[in-house]
Amino acid sequence: MTHSNHNTLARTGKHLSHSERAQIAILKNQNYSNRQIAHALGRVPQTIHSEIHRGTITQLNRQKQSGKVYDYYTTYYDPDAGQAAYDRLRLNCGRRPKWADTDAFIEWADDKLLLEKWSPDVVVGFARTHDLFDPSIIPCTTTLYGWIDKGIMRTTNMDLLEKLSRKPKDSSYRSRKNKRILGQSIEQRPAEINDRQTFGHWEIDTVVGNKGKTDSVLLTLVERQTRFEIILKLTGKDKESVDQAISQLRQRAGDRFSTIFKTITSDNGSEFAGLHEALQETLDVYFSHPYASWERGTSENQHKFIRRFIPKGKAISQFSETQCLRIQQWMNDYPRKILGYQTPHVCFANALRSLSQMT
Template identity: 45%
Template sequence: MTYSNFTTTRLKGQHLTAIERGKIAAWHSEGISNRQIAKRLGVVPQTINNELKRGKLKQVKKSNGKCHYFFKYNAEFAQNRYRNNRQRCHRKEKFFQVRTFLAYFIELFKTKSYSPDATVGFARVHRLFSPAEMVCTTTLYKYIDKQRLEIKNIDLLMKTTRKPAQTKQVKNRKVLGKSIEARPTSVETREEFGHFEIDTVIGKRNGSETALLTLTERKTRFEIIRVLDAKDADSVSYAINRLAKEYGNNFSAVFRSITADNGSEFAQLSETLNGLTEIYFTHPYTSCERGTNENHNGIICRYIPKGESMDSYHRKEIEQIANKMNQLPRKILNYATPQSCFEQELNKVVS
């Protein structure tokens, strides 16, 4: 059915407001037709027909001692009925239905430092809960935002530490070796195993305390942590030489390349690994070119808060942090752990 000379000016799905319902009541009582009311509000006539039915209220009028009943459109009644219908149309609350899963998440977060997404993905991959017994990652974060769990936003690693992007003026700085621009495309696409990113992590900035040397494999996200006596080139060379002895003849096959920044602690890296593997250096002040390792350094802050002295931690305790990180399921690995992925790739190399 078509309506001649009729056009609507409202967006599709835009509901009537309380003010518009008041106008409908006034115009309808004046005897204005539904079609004219619809034209004034910019809606189709059927909308007005439906609205008059929704707000139809039974009323009574006494005359000569008798009660006469009739129906009349009431804007306030229609608005209340609309509001109640809207509240009932939403999906029912699922919070109390998934309390077992929420307890499971809290346990993994406290004992194994699983993120909300890692918990959801791990549970789905291993079918630990049915869909009705768990929630998605977004809903889990909403529960945390609304403080419905004992886990708060401040407990999450990335939620409160991300900073807005800032542009800095880059000064000229010497590149210590072969530029990252010469690195093969297969390294960038993570198609090939054995390409690492390297960096150092310090606690207090006094130049004489214990530091950490971190290496992250780009494909499997496997993390290696070694303790340094100090953040200098000699300590890095010593740790790298020990790592080369651990892997023996397989070192060159496992460590096909290493990407570092231009920090002074890596000044001897090319010389130390000459003939064993390829060394590439990022552009000055461009840590995003080894972003995988930067992200993993942030995970270390879960165990050693930034600015805290590392001398108070036992060396074995620090090295165990890598084991915990390698046991965290990763979304990018289809919620497998870096440990299992690294071992699979390592078996291929050894065989």
């Protein structure tokens, strides 16, 4: 048997396969040297030498002759033994996964993901920021997603509602003329508001349930800098209900209303037709362009959190005001990456404290 005209190319960094090990056994039986086998297989001699060393076994042979028993040993390369040695070494190679050292982080992370509906990134960021575990057992966000995909955790992809609902951005937007003019355009909004440099600038919107005319809706207000959320349950999606809710909010805030609320940005829905008139003496109201929800991106992102508790199509009238307050509290106590894994509640309180010290 000859391999003088082989066309096998050297495969640097590739491990030997079981078929190559079988070829090594055949060539050894034909008294090929290790270097000749390496040349035939397109491997470096050291690879073949190491493989034969690991795969060589010693066999006991017993022979009877003239009433006596003679034992003698022979050695030969066995491809199955070589493969078994390779598989055994592979089990011990590579870095140990972090979850193999302790399940403390995984248990805590599962509770946050399943019970408190945190996202994987918030789980990782909060654990690192607050030094809850030894850094060596805290994975990165990508790794944590990988653990979920591989079934290492109790959490599954079905539990990650935002991951399942994400859609690619639509780049087909074309500017449309705003037929309804309710007040100042968002184009007139100062840069310091757009850049979130100052506190007290809010976005207002509504969240609907099953789109029934008789169903309740949620009126949401979010402070752009701190992401602090206010949720008010309305009897309907109309101008009168919104005006009444704003009036009640002013009464609750009292003298601090003008300090907390400096501007409000809204869309051009008919339910907000009275905002400018009702608030023009107290604050500025800006209205976004039609079909441009990203101009109120903070509000849109906040709605994703609400949808974890109130899915689309489910009647909001089924949820009590107490339940809505619980959702509001959960959102304000939820650590945010953009806030350095602090909660909106803490950031809002710090902002108010800073304003009080300035006055």
